Amino acid sequence: MFQLKNVKYKNILDIKQLSIPANKITCVVGESGSGKTTLLRLLNKMINCTEGEIFYNNNAISTINSIELRRKVVMLPQVPAIFSGTVRDNLLIGLKFAEKPLVDDEKLSEVLNMVHLDKPLDEDADKLSGGEKQKLALGRVVLMDPEIFLLDEPSSALDEDTEQIIIEKLVHYTKKTNKTLIMVTHSRKIARTYADNIIQIKNGKVLNQKGE
Amino acid sequence: MDKVINLQIWQIAAAYIFIIILLFIVKLRGIPREKEILISSTRMTLQLILTGYILVYLFQNIHPVFTIIVIGIMELFAIYNIFKRVKVKLSQKIKRIITISMVLGTTSSLLYFIVVVINLSPWYDPRYFIPIAGMLIGNSMTGISLGVSRLVDGMTAQKHLIESALMLGATPKMASKEIVNNAFDSAILPTINSMVGMGIVFLPGMMTGQILSGVSPVTAIEYQITIMLGILGSVTLTVILFVQLGYKTFFNEQQQLDIHNWEF
Numbered sequence: 414m415f416q417l418k419n420v421k422y423k424n425i426l427d428i429k430q431l432s433i434p435a436n437k438i439t440c441v442v443g444e445s446g447s448g449k450t451t452l453l454r455l456l457n458k459m460i461n462c463t464e465g466e467i468f469y470n471n472n473a474i475s476t477i478n479s480i481e482l483r484r485k486v487v488m489l490p491q492v493p494a495i496f497s498g499t500v501r502d503n504l505l506i507g508l509k510f511a512e513k514p515l516v517d518d519e520k521l522s523e524v525l526n527m528v529h530l531d532k533p534l535d536e537d538a539d540k541l542s543g544g545e546k547q548k549l550a551l552g553r554v555v556l557m558d559p560e561i562f563l564l565d566e567p568s569s570a571l572d573e574d575t576e577q578i579i580i581e582k583l584v585h586y587t588k589k590t591n592k593t594l595i596m597v598t599h600s601r602k603i604a605r606t607y608a609d610n611i612i613q614i615k616n617g618k619v620l621n622q623k624g625e
Numbered sequence: 626m627d628k629v630i631n632l633q634i635w636q637i638a639a640a641y642i643f644i645i646i647l648l649f650i651v652k653l654r655g656i657p658r659e660k661e662i663l664i665s666s667t668r669m670t671l672q673l674i675l676t677g678y679i680l681v682y683l684f685q686n687i688h689p690v691f692t693i694i695v696i697g698i699m700e701l702f703a704i705y706n707i708f709k710r711v712k713v714k715l716s717q718k719i720k721r722i723i724t725i726s727m728v729l730g731t732t733s734s735l736l737y738f739i740v741v742v743i744n745l746s747p748w749y750d751p752r753y754f755i756p757i758a759g760m761l762i763g764n765s766m767t768g769i770s771l772g773v774s775r776l777v778d779g780m781t782a783q784k785h786l787i788e789s790a791l792m793l794g795a796t797p798k799m800a801s802k803e804i805v806n807n808a809f810d811s812a813i814l815p816t817i818n819s820m821v822g823m824g825i826v827f828l829p830g831m832m833t834g835q836i837l838s839g840v841s842p843v844t845a846i847e848y849q850i851t852i853m854l855g856i857l858g859s860v861t862l863t864v865i866l867f868v869q870l871g872y873k874t875f876f877n878e879q880q881q882l883d884i885h886n887w888e889f
């Protein structure tokens with residue numbers, strides 16, 4: 414799915430070679446400041462690599478239109494973004510941005526259920542707690558139904574039990590719909606339990622890659 | 626115009642005495658502002674005297690080149706003022722957009738008003754051209770300054786939301802829509818507010834000046850209405866041009882947010 418060849422980003426990332434398989438769960442792990450977020454931002458074309466090239470389905474991403482790429486490879490930022498408006502507005506805004514058809518409330522409730530957010534659709538999103546905001550932002554991305562999920566610590570603000578439940582549902586959903594999930598996580602347990610493939614980053618270099 | 630009171634030198638001197646009394650009071654109260662009052666009064670006096678003589682010269686030597694030179698200087702001064710007045714740091718690209726919007730927005734409104742509305746002939750008659758140009762350019766300058774601050778502040782403060790929108794596949798236009806709209810609103814709000822209070826809360830400066838110099842209030846009002854519409858048009862056009870072109874300077878060709886020193 415993604416192929417990285419001699420990719421450098423400033424002096425932050427330096428990856429000789431890395432491939433990320435399609436239709437699999439890939440976890441990116443590594444200590445704080447090692448470059449995990451930077452890697453995801455490169456894949457989503459929020460930044461360009463300073464050297465080397467990244468390939469998406471064998472096409473160099475420098476030749477792919479950024480917006481088209483981002484609509485297929487959707488990224489969830491580490492700090493959840495909450496836009497002004499209600500829970501409903503915040504769920505639908507992803508579809509609006511990507512110019513995809515909107516969905517009805519029933520579908521929205523289904524998504525809220527999946528991310529364990531028990532709030533009315535008309536609630537002001539600004540009032541949600543930190544963890545609830547994270548769930549909402551995750552729900553928005555799930556609703557967009559992209560080919561690839563790039564999730565930057567999707568469960569960092571959640572308690573361990575909720576984290577477990579939501580990630581499990583997410584993994585299940587990804588498998589069932591044949592999607593690709595690339596997820597940064599601080600939880601060894603999550604990586605061990607669910608990853609088909611683990612990328613460990615240290616000081617901007619890929620230490621090792623464990624697949625099954 | 627026989628009823629016009631021509632001010633004598635001693636009358637103007639009396640006005641200065643008024644300011645000197647004021648200075649005295651300010652000093653007595655211990656407010657440290659004498660210097661500013663003194664400097665601004667002197668500056669105003671010198672500038673106006675100079676302008677007066679230049680205008681007299683221009684009115685006697687009517688020539689299109691002179692008129693064009695004068696509005697050129699006005700534009701330059703206004704643009705320089707915008708750069709100075711806006712507190713945030715401006716990129717080279719956005720400075721270029723400010724210049725383009727000011728020049729295009731004000732000159733096209735000005736031409737419309739001179740040629741179509743007032744039907745001035747010759748079109749470069751400085752007696753009309755220069756004051757009208759001054760009002761359109763001055764007000765557009767104030768409007769665009771507010772717009773620039775709002776846009777740059779908004780883009781910097783909300784870069785996280787903008788980037789999050791881009792990550793979801795938004796175009797730069799969608800991602801910055803709210804900020805662009807806010808910048809537009811705050812830029813034209815002062816003009817709209819001043820129109821609402823006009824004639825009731827205060828008499829506009831131009832009209833006051835005309836009435837003082839002996840023109841009938843009805844004529845003065847006709848001019849005031851026309852000029853207000855002109856100002857509104859010019860401010861709106863200038864600001865629309867600016868925000869529509871300006872937000873793009875924050876993105877590169879790859880639709881990435883391009884603000885220096887961003888952290889994530």
Ligand SMILES: Nc1ncnc2c1ncn2[C@@H]1O[C@H](COP(=O)(O)OP(=O)(O)OP(=O)(O)O)[C@@H](O)[C@H]1O
Nearest residue numbers: 425443444445446447448449450451452491887889
């Ligand atoms: N645009 C940038 N310019 C300069 N330095 C940057 C830039 N972006 C990130 N960095 C630096 O690069 C390093 C890696 O950052 P990154 O956000 O990728 O780390 P991370 O692995 O996601 O860390 P965390 O687990 O804390 O989120 C950090 O030292 C960060 O300060």
Ligand SMILES: [Mg+2]
Nearest residue numbers: 449450451491
């Ligand atoms: Mg990170």
